[in-house]
Amino acid sequence: MIVDTELNQIDIWVDHEKNIQVMCPECEKFYSVYDHSPERVYQHLNVCQMKTFIHVRLLRVNCPVHGVKQIYSEFGENGSDMTYEFEKLIIDISKECSIESIGRLYSIRWDRCWNVVDRAVKRGQARKEHAIPTRLGVDEKSFARGHKYETIVTNIDKGTVEYVADDREQESLEAYYKQFNKEELKSVEAVAMDMWDPFIAATKKYIPDAHKKIVFDKFHTVGYVTKAVDKTRIAEHKALNESGDQTLKGTKYIWLWNEENVPEWRKEYYYALKALDLKTSKACAIKDNFRHLWDYKYEACMRKYFDKWYFWATHSQIAPMIKAAKTLKVHIDNIVTYAKHRITNALGESINAKIEKVKRMACGFRNRQHYRSAIYFHCGGLDLYPYPPVKPCLRYRLA
Numbered sequence: 001m002i003v004d005t006e007l008n009q010i011d012i013w014v015d016h017e018k019n020i021q022v023m024c025p026e027c028e029k030f031y032s033v034y035d036h037s038p039e040r041v042y043q044h045l046n047v048c049q050m051k052t053f054i055h056v057r058l059l060r061v062n063c064p065v066h067g068v069k070q071i072y073s074e075f076g077e078n079g080s081d082m083t084y085e086f087e088k089l090i091i092d093i094s095k096e097c098s099i100e101s102i103g104r105l106y107s108i109r110w111d112r113c114w115n116v117v118d119r120a121v122k123r124g125q126a127r128k129e130h131a132i133p134t135r136l137g138v139d140e141k142s143f144a145r146g147h148k149y150e151t152i153v154t155n156i157d158k159g160t161v162e163y164v165a166d167d168r169e170q171e172s173l174e175a176y177y178k179q180f181n182k183e184e185l186k187s188v189e190a191v192a193m194d195m196w197d198p199f200i201a202a203t204k205k206y207i208p209d210a211h212k213k214i215v216f217d218k219f220h221t222v223g224y225v226t227k228a229v230d231k232t233r234i235a236e237h238k239a240l241n242e243s244g245d246q247t248l249k250g251t252k253y254i255w256l257w258n259e260e261n262v263p264e265w266r267k268e269y270y271y272a273l274k275a276l277d278l279k280t281s282k283a284c285a286i287k288d289n290f291r292h293l294w295d296y297k298y299e300a301c302m303r304k305y306f307d308k309w310y311f312w313a314t315h316s317q318i319a320p321m322i323k324a325a326k327t328l329k330v331h332i333d334n335i336v337t338y339a340k341h342r343i344t345n346a347l348g349e350s351i352n353a354k355i356e357k358v359k360r361m362a363c364g365f366r367n368r369q370h371y372r373s374a375i376y377f378h379c380g381g382l383d384l385y386p387y388p389p390v391k392p393c394l395r396y397r398l399a
């Protein structure tokens with residue numbers, strides 16, 4: 001052992017006793033030591049706050065059946081330059097802080113940290129049971145500013161990300177479904193998604209009876225009507241402004257709020273605005289009523305309510321509202337499936353929030369592979385740790 005106080009580092013060399021046998025990793029039978037691989041260095045947990053390294057030459061066995069094999073290392077995983085304990089620590093810290101800060105705390109290079117994350121994800125995915133969740137959420141997420149997207153498939157019941165694919169094309173989602181056989185795909189009961197044609201097409205192609213299982217997300221659906229309110233306000237404000245009327249100036253966000261979210265101090269103003277005889281107030285009332293669609297328990301009731309609302313919206317003489325109502329009418333069959341399945345992509349939204357945090361922590365990603373790994377790492381619900389071999393790989397030679 002060498003303690004270097006200047007480098008603040010401890011190096012430990014580990015050797016084995018002479019009288020041992022080693023286990024073939026394939027058949028788990030014991031044979032004499034064949035030879036030693038070149039020295040490997042594992043970084044270990046700090047000792048007395050000093051960086052600590054373990055130097056070891058791993059043993060190899062010559063199994064009559066499986067040939068020359070390196071035995072499982074009791075120090076660290078094959079391909080890793082960290083001990084099991086140190087790698088677990090880096091995984092734990094990676095969950096809490098950015099790759100950059102780990103680098104600073106432990107003097108570990110950026111790419112070495114990413115290696116830990118990548119390996120942890122691969123390990124977790126290899127351990128994960130091959131199964132398709134019964135209730136899925138499909139969402140899109142922008143990868144960077146501009147128009148790069150990722151398709152994100154979530155397990156609604158477990159709150160985990162199941163799959164991340166490039167872009168938001170039909171093929172992006174199909175690549176997920178393709179991993180499963182017909183029987184497995186049949187077990188899917190419901191899929192929450194936005195009204196996005198490529199996702200609809202992929203799901204209809206792969207999931208039997210998809211027309212009964214696709215549920216358009218409540219919040220995304222309401223979003224169409226909210227946008228119509230905003231467009232109405234913009235047009236009306238322009239018209240009013242021309243005659244010097246500033247009533248709608250600076251009111252954008254007030255109209256986008258749902259009643260229950262209006263802060264106390266804005267409530268008086270909110271109700272006063274809504275009471276005005278404006279097209280925007282009317283559009284806002286239409287939006288508020290539309291949200292009650294999801295209060296109904298039965299599909300037939302939802303349809304009946306929608307028809308009434310649709311009549312009102314399409315006779316409002318508010319062009320953006322008429323357009324939104326017509327779009328929703330086209331998709332109504334998979335809006336009312338909510339009555340049966342009662343799912344939304346709200347989970348997807350909370351995962352989105354988590355991904356935003358991951359993005360900030362990573363200070364941007366140098367490539368898509370890292371971005372994907374980080375999503376699986378933080379949101380995949382995977383068992384990420386490396387574990388040492390369960391059975392001892394060395395034993396004393398039997399007399």
Ligand SMILES: [Zn+2]
Nearest residue numbers: 024027063066
């Ligand atoms: Zn063997």
